[in-house]
Amino acid sequence: MWAGAAAGLLALTLGACSLAPRHDPPVPELPAGWNDAALDTATGEPAADWWRQFGDPALDQLIDQALGENLDLAFAAARVEEARALLAGSRAELWPTLDAQVNASRQHGAAAAGTGQVRNLYSVAAVLGYELDLFGRLRSASEADRARLSESVYSTEALRLTVITDVIAAYLDLRTAERQLAITEDTIGARQAALRLEQARLRLGAGTELTLRQAEAELASTRAVAATLRDTARRSETALALLTGATPRQIIDTSTPPGAIDGLALPAALPRVLPSELLARRPDVRAAEAALRASNADIGTARAQWFPRISLTALVGSDALRVGDLFSGPAQGWSLGSALVAPLLDFGRAEAQVAGALARRDQAEILYRQTVQTAFAEVRDALTALRESQARAQAQADAVRALERTLALAQLQYRGGRGLYLDVLVAQRSLFAAQIDHTAAMRDARLGAATLFKALGGGWTG
Template sequence: MEVWLMTVKVLLTTLMVLSLGGCSLAPTVKKPEPSMPENWTSARLSADEKLPLDWWRGYGDPALVTLVEEALDANNDLQLAAARVAEARALLTGQQAERYPLLEVEGSAVRQGPSEESVNSTGGQPFNDIQVGGVLSYELDLWGRLANASEAARARLLASAANREAVRLAVIGEVANGYFNLRALDRQIDIAERTVSSRRESVALQRARFEGGEINELALRQAESELAAAESELPRLRQQRSLQRNALAVLLGRDPQRIVRSDISVANTIGEMDVPASIPAGRPADLMVRRPDIAAAEQELIAANAEIGVARAAFLPRISFEGLLGLRSASGGDLFQGSASTWQLGGSLVGPLLDFGRSEALVNQAEARQRQALIAYRQAIQVAFREVLDAMAGVRGTEDRLEAQARQVAALRSTAKLARLRFEGGASSYLEVLDAERSLFTTELDLVETRRDHLQSTVNLYRALGGGWQNSLQSSDYENTD
């Protein structure tokens, strides 16, 4: 028995060393090397600083910080992504276990009435066969099939972890953009309500003047028309605010209205929110390690490449070994006697002889998936670079529009004030007042939208730059934790 155990131990050690040193049939990964400029061209981007992970705090709004924290705790998409990481972790654990010996216990008890004509005939007398023992089996991974399968599972775990970071970044960006839109709608509703109140006073004044014979009916009807136009704007804005609150509710996993209202005393208006003077962007080449979607695409390419090695190994024979050590007796009372011990040691070699192209088809499928992964990786890099350029253009464009519209609003406020003074002095008709106030109302609403667009463009730029994430993925970081 001791000799058998020593033999099995030496044999398994030798086989595992041979297996770990086996060859790999997977091709070498050839990742594309995109051509990128040395630096970004925007003066708003700084090349030497690191983007903070909590970049949303830079807007200086406590309510926004609260909403983001709520979303990170309860967002359904994030929880789904975390569950996918857990699934990938379990798949890797199972795949890694395939590379090690499998120890199983088996037992059986049989009473048999044999044929009198059998080779080992007992004279037709029934007999018992009771056995119990351990079975040890192991596949020698000479061709790297199991190693490549583990490599593919490891890469898919890292891809799922990177995808979770991409979802996290997207959720933060959507919460920030949704919150800015909500604050903009609040401001637009305030402007509309103020305008409605002012126009109601104007209608009352014009009606008194009409009844006093100072103006004609046309001036009164024009004032009533402008009041109705402002009143019709309020339901539209309130509907949009409700829709935005509903959208935030989905992102947070619950109703955000209570959060926003509880923090309203410390929340900033849309015009008071801080806009970063500069954004630490690094260099264009840094996108390769700052974007989680690029990291996920890279790991998918590594996984697809390893699966080619798995498919190619199907052309070669599998070598397996099995050993048994146990007890066997014709009666339960004798089962634990020293003479009841039994052992068995053997091996098998199984390889394809004629599979009608099945193995070749599996290799072709794996190679096609690898080409798809390579294209997806190259596209992820191109899309990332384009998104940064688009976001930079958005920041510049909204900044220029914001400055121009602010000047326009200031000018229209002066125009409306002068028009009313001219009307009250009898130098012009009330139509001039209505035109000036109509233009002011529309432009004030547009200015709020542009402020929102400018804030959202900076959010989009943070997202395009990776949101402060750095690619330092290691499978050991995800094998035992969420």
């Protein structure tokens, strides 16, 4: 009998109505394609660990360490566990509760058998409680927590992409600063040699003080650039230490495995993906959709406050004046009960909760639309940045080769007495600037590739 009644109540509850509106996320107007050859003609699909395409073991090591030790990711993982626990709790609300109740009391007066004597009273009971979820309040709450768990998981994945890209950016900044510092130190050596030459020429009467002072100024300005680059390199190392979850001692004693900016290969192929697939791949878009689904379920929870709550209780136990008599036949008993609590006058509390839930659903929908807009804007910008940075890097490489020849000719003419020292200075400055810019363009091209993969939701697999 008890099993049949429980099954009937469960079926009644599961078949209850839901007051949450139908979840229909907005459908954005999407293009048919990307209108960009970089994606439309893609021939390969990177693996999930797409950063390994750069072919740099030091970068791989840093990213692996960040994924395991980054404190932001650890915090996000704890938030996921919290959301999972909340979901487990809301699911448990759908099922009955079974409690053990043990009471012991000492009474005097009319309550003690009406004799005015002091009596002891002992009781042991099992209490079964169950709320009939006729209006979907509990199920709506469970659905909201389920959606929030999904939101937390997708948000963590979005953070994972951000951490990976930040590590790549900091690593590229470090390698760029190291390469630029090496270029600067080579330039310092060349300008020290030029200064010694001008000092010798002045002693021999073949040079002028003006030329000597120009050489001194060029050397000093290049040393200032070197100091700035050393500071940039150290700051980049600190950023990498923080991203990889280093302890305070490790931050102070940080050291990065050796590597070179030109050792990072550009990905040979980009992922083939349709615009509609972007919405299913970007974790931030999926997190926003899950947040919208949760806010929609919250409306059902709020609307259920308008309707009665029906609770059922069943008790089986024993009452006795002595502990030894608790489980005797005459002491045993049972009871069944039900309770209905219906709102009569709450001065607009339930209505305000519904209005707030509706407003939060509207906010979540707006955030979802904004997230979709941002996704497509980031893909477009990342494609442009990748393409133009590659073109800029090639142009800067051509300029470096031309200026190297220009400097060689200027030095040859000056030493042969047929040219001015100003021509040498101009050629040196131009070559130094072009070498620095070329290194920065190499960094931008590789960072552009990483940013594009992030904008596309990470790596792609077949």
